[in-house]
Every structure is written in structure tokens, then in C-alpha cells.
Amino acid sequence: MGGGGKIRTAGGNSQFSAAVYRINQTNIATKEEPTDPYRSIGEIESKGVELEAISHLSDSVRLQAAYTYTDIRYKKSSPQEQGKRAVYAPRNQASAWLSYDVKSGLLEGLTLGSGIRYVNGVTSDRLNTHTLPSYTLVDMVVGYDLSSIELNGLSAQLNVNNLTDKRYVAACNSLSYCYFGAERSIVGSVSWAF
Secondary structure, X not given: OEEEEEEEOOOOOEEEEXXXXXXXXXXXXXXXXXOOOOEEEEEXXXXXXXXXXXXXXXOOEEEEEEEEXXXXXXXXXXXXXXXXXXXXXXXXXXXXXXXXXXXXXXXOOEEEEEEEEEEEOOEOOOOOOOEOOOEEEEEEEEEEEHHHXXXXXXXXXXXXXXXXXXXXXXXXXXXXXXXXXXXXXXXXXXXXXX
16 A cells, blocks of 8 residues: 655646555565575565655756655564564665756757765665665766757767765675675767657
């Protein structure tokens, strides 16, 4: 069960949305160690809140921010797991993205953007004896709409994820099998809309 809503400001420059949810799932397959066989957990309950705001601060500047709170717990499981938080699910996630579009002049069609992503509260085992450290990542994008130089429908983009090349633990299958998150990546793309 869940519900939510969306509000747009009178001028249409900003939009805010919120949603709350509570979901029960049964017979979830899981395992403690990567080499263990899967076993069924009787039931988990997920509840949380999602918030998002998008605002055009000017004709060229756009801000987008989001926050998610998630609480997933074992409801019907072994006695020692009952009521514990489920593994792999961040308790808090937040992000913000600011972009700037050049609307005129020599650089018309250029878009610059940067954002941050924050993750916190990921448990690494079903007994909740260890929580992974929080991390914050910075991303950026540079894009160019080539329509401004008579190449209609053509655009190019360069994305840099994890700009600072932060080393962080993204997930654990157990206390003994943890994985680092993705290093800095630079991806270029060209697209054509027709």
C-alpha cells in the first residue's frame, strides 16, 4: 500500500513530489555466504518515503534534488533475524543535480552539470552486526546539442561518474565478501534523434 502526490508551483518553474509506501513480500530467496545454498525468508516488510524537487531557477539553470528513506525488516524469519534490517538496502539515499544550459552566443547548445549522490545505512549481514560506511560521490556531465551548428537532432555528451575517484565499499554479501564501488568512469556518447 502506498500513496503520494505532486505539486507544481503557480509559475510552473518548480515541481515537488512525495510518496510513502509499505509493502510486504513473502518467500524471499536469500543466502548468507556466496557459497551457501539459497533459503527462503518467510516475509519482509518494506516501508519508506521518497521526496523529489525539481526547480528551474532561471531559463538556463535547473536544480533537481531527491531523498529516499527505506526501512526493510525481516518479519517472519529465524528468531535471531526477526525484526532486523534487511541486507543490501540503504536506509538513506540523497542526490542533488545542478545543470546550466547555454542559450545564446558562441557556446549555444552547451550543457554543464554536476551532482552528488549520498548513500548511508547499508547492513552487510542479516544479524545487523555491521553497517557499511556512508559515502558521497560527485558526478559531472558536459553535453552539446549540435543543432545549434545546423546538425539537427545530433548531440554529444561526456559523463564522468565518481569524479574524485573515491574508494568506497558498495556492498557486502556477508562480513567476509565485500566489494568496492565503481572507480571513476568517463563515458562519451553521440546520439541522433530523427
